Amino acid sequence: MTDITATEPVRPGGLWLSFTRNRLSWVGLLLLAAIVFVAVAAPWLAPYDPLEQNIVARLEPPSAEFLLGTDSYGRDVLSRLIYGARISLFVGFVAILIAMVIGTAIGVISGYIGGVFDQIVMGVLDVMLSFPTLLLGLMIAAMLGASLENLIIAIAITEVAPFARVARAPTITLKQRDFVEASRAYGCGPLRIMFRHILPNMLSDVVVMSSLWMASAIRTEASLSFIGLGVPPPTATWGGMIREGFENILDAWWLAVFPSFAILLTVLALNLLGDALRDASDPRSR
Structure with a gap:
């Protein structure tokens, strides 16, 4: 009876139940929800304008007036920290979304076609994967220049290869399944088979x-x-903010510590959430 149950497909209700049973998943979900709420409600939560300078109050330590202190231009650190969450979450979400769409399409097409085309595509991706993510992003960003759009493009390019690898492996397995053969015999074209029959089965x-x-x-x-x-x-x-605070790390520790702690919390929340989703979608972990 146990073996039969283990081989049954996972239903959405069972996936949600497995996810909710993991206590750390709730920690990651609630923490990420709080960070997203702070970013969305930044105009109402920030006590000051993040760009407003007050030279008289420059490098003020945390106090009742400035809860997280001020920087070398007299700008409120808390307000800049809240608005900075918008940039980090926006860049991370958009870059990963672009990389997921492009990388998944490359992986599905390469795995389905196979042969020499697959070898060439995987060779190019292997070259990209041979570079550390930060180094590859650094080279691309240096060539494109410093801007929000170029930053998103640089990060998206660095993440295309991992997505393509993840999408390619199940595509090679799925294209040999009976339902794909039946679709091919029914007269479905390659694009329809790839994105109507194969993609939904490995999108999770x-x-x-x-x-x-x-x-x-x-x-x-x-x-x-x-x-x-x-x-x-x-x-x-x-x-x-960390870069600006690094220059005054001995005199104004709060400039670098608080942004670093914000990055730590965000990465921790995403990792906890991702680990919980991965465990919930893996039948062996259940």
Whole structure:
């Protein structure tokens, strides 16, 4: 009886039940929801304008007036931290969405066609995977220049290869299944088979991994902003705030510590959520 149950397909209700049974999944979900709420409600939650300068109050430590202190231009750190969440979440979400669409399409097409075409595509992807994510993003961002759009493009390109790898493996298995052969015999074309029959059967794996790689995208965004290849100032970004605080780390520790802690919480929430989704979608873990 146990073996029969283990081989049955996972229903959405069972997937949700497996997800909710994991206590850490709730921690990640609630923490991420709180961060998203802060980013969306930034105009109402931020006590000051994140770009407003007050030279008289520059480098003020955390106090009742400025809860997280001020930077070298007298700008409120808390307000900039709240608005910086918008940039980090937007860049991470859009970059991963672009990478997921392009990478999944490449993986499905390459795995379905196979042969020499598959070898050439996988060879190119292997070259991309041979570079560390940050180094590849650094090279692309340096060539394109510092801007929000170029930052998203650079991060998206670095994540295309992993998505293609994840999509290719199940495609090779699924294209040999009976329902695909039946569709082919019925007269369905390759594009219809790939994106109507194969893609829906492996999309859950791609979506689960996207939550984990979004954390990587946020780290990459912070790293590129730290070295000056992210969103140009004075726009508030967590990586840019850490860079500004690094110059005053001994005199004004709060400038770098609080943005670093915000990145830590966001990456932790995404990793907890991604691990819970991966375990819930894996029949062996249940």
